Amino acid sequence: MANEELLTQQTGATQAARLKSSINLAEQPMVANEVAEVQTASPVPSEPAPPTKRRVSNRQSRRRSEPAAAAPEEPPTVRPLPTDPRVVRRVVLAGLVAVLMVAGTVIGSYLWYSRDDAPQPALEGALAPVEGSSVLIVATDAADRAVSVGVMTNSGSEQSSVVLFPGALLIEIPGFGTHRLADAHVLGGVDSVRHAIMNELGIAIDGVAVLSPGDLASTLERDLEITLSSPFLQPDYNGAVVTAGVGAASYTPDEIEAMLVTVGTGGEIEFVQRQRSVWEGYIAELARTPGLVDDFADEDDVGSALIKQGLGAERVTTTVAPVRQVGVGETQLLGLAADPAFFDLHFGSIRMPLDPRPRVEILNGTREVGITQAIAGELIEKGFWILRTDNADRSSYRETLIIAQGPGGQQEAVLVEHELGYGEIVIEQSASGSVDVSVILGADAIQ
Numbered sequence: 001m002a003n004e005e006l007l008t009q010q011t012g013a014t015q016a017a018r019l020k021s022s023i024n025l026a027e028q029p030m031v032a033n034e035v036a037e038v039q040t041a042s043p044v045p046s047e048p049a050p051p052t053k054r055r056v057s058n059r060q061s062r063r064r065s066e067p068a069a070a071a072p073e074e075p076p077t078v079r080p081l082p083t084d085p086r087v088v089r090r091v092v093l094a095g096l097v098a099v100l101m102v103a104g105t106v107i108g109s110y111l112w113y114s115r116d117d118a119p120q121p122a123l124e125g126a127l128a129p130v131e132g133s134s135v136l137i138v139a140t141d142a143a144d145r146a147v148s149v150g151v152m153t154n155s156g157s158e159q160s161s162v163v164l165f166p167g168a169l170l171i172e173i174p175g176f177g178t179h180r181l182a183d184a185h186v187l188g189g190v191d192s193v194r195h196a197i198m199n200e201l202g203i204a205i206d207g208v209a210v211l212s213p214g215d216l217a218s219t220l221e222r223d224l225e226i227t228l229s230s231p232f233l234q235p236d237y238n239g240a241v242v243t244a245g246v247g248a249a250s251y252t253p254d255e256i257e258a259m260l261v262t263v264g265t266g267g268e269i270e271f272v273q274r275q276r277s278v279w280e281g282y283i284a285e286l287a288r289t290p291g292l293v294d295d296f297a298d299e300d301d302v303g304s305a306l307i308k309q310g311l312g313a314e315r316v317t318t319t320v321a322p323v324r325q326v327g328v329g330e331t332q333l334l335g336l337a338a339d340p341a342f343f344d345l346h347f348g349s350i351r352m353p354l355d356p357r358p359r360v361e362i363l364n365g366t367r368e369v370g371i372t373q374a375i376a377g378e379l380i381e382k383g384f385w386i387l388r389t390d391n392a393d394r395s396s397y398r399e400t401l402i403i404a405q406g407p408g409g410q411q412e413a414v415l416v417e418h419e420l421g422y423g424e425i426v427i428e429q430s431a432s433g434s435v436d437v438s439v440i441l442g443a444d445a446i447q
Helices: 002-027 085-107 181-201 215-219 253-261 268-288 290-295 302-311 340-350 371-381 407-420
Strands: 110-113 133-140 146-154 159-166 170-173 177-180 207-211 224-228 232-236 239-244 247-251 315-320 323-328 332-336 359-364 385-391 401-405 424-428 437-441
Touching (some): 133 302, 146 181, 177 181, 181 371, 253 268, 268 315, 268 332, 290 302, 371 385, 371 437, 401 407, 407 437
Parallel strands (some): 133 207
Antiparallel strands (some): 110 424, 133 146, 232 239
């Protein structure tokens, strides 16, 4: 019995201690995210054990204390706007900096414009017609090369001029790259010759007239007197044979045509000077007999009409464009010399109005052969300067890209888009420096 009483007393003491501990825990508030841990004694088998508390992980729901009574809400405090000028100034400056940072992020490396959103170009007067008129005169040889090329300009009733260009002139032939001017006719016909001259000089050429082999001789009805400044030498199996000497002499139509289209043993400079002598005599004969022009051109042809118009001037001069030697290939290679006064004198009335001319490169991003030649011709007609034509990095572009090389080329890009009527304008922040606009032709350029 004594043992039973002792056990009962111990059990009662234990329960009292547990009850006191529970009361103390209930009186202490629990902190959010805090885990409570209670040590328990081993339960006595004869009596029911109190509930045991376990450690609760942060990922599990936790026991929370009873919610405290909600405190009465206080009205929100409204801070007055600063009135100190120094504070206001700092706030404004901070706002401006934030705006500039956002703007810089939006701009990025490219600015894309749709055709509807792009700014409209200032076209008034930019693409106006030129004052004078001009015609391209080309004489070809048996190999279909443009061995003699001249531009007749008529700026009024008093005077017209014919400026000759040597066939060895190294020039950009749009759609084909850099070649001799004589080869332009072989590569793309008379249009390539015309566009090459227009592109190089920035002038308008309204019509063309082509003298094929035999045309010049057939149009002449009699011998003509030609004055040569250097002898015309042709190679022979025994050496060079003098076909024509220095000075004035009378020559048959066949001899005159041979002097016009045959290089001979002299250089390119001597050749173009001899051509000048032939053209002077031939143009004088055409002026005396205007009907001869119709023998190598249709009566309704623009070139024929323009030649007749030029021949009607009081004075017709013939000269050679200033050139310089730029290299040696199978023959001499020549380039145009820098002589602004000469070109202003002879081509001032037919210069394209775009000044300065936008510099453009055209890259073929399609599988269409010859498309760069056609597009380059369209832009040259409007006064653009085509510096390069080539293939793009791939041939699968769907839409034409008109890339302004730097923000300064945006206006030029808009002008290009206006002329083409298609394409998407892109502004490249890092300008190439060599061109103002790069055009990558896509499938929308194929018509």
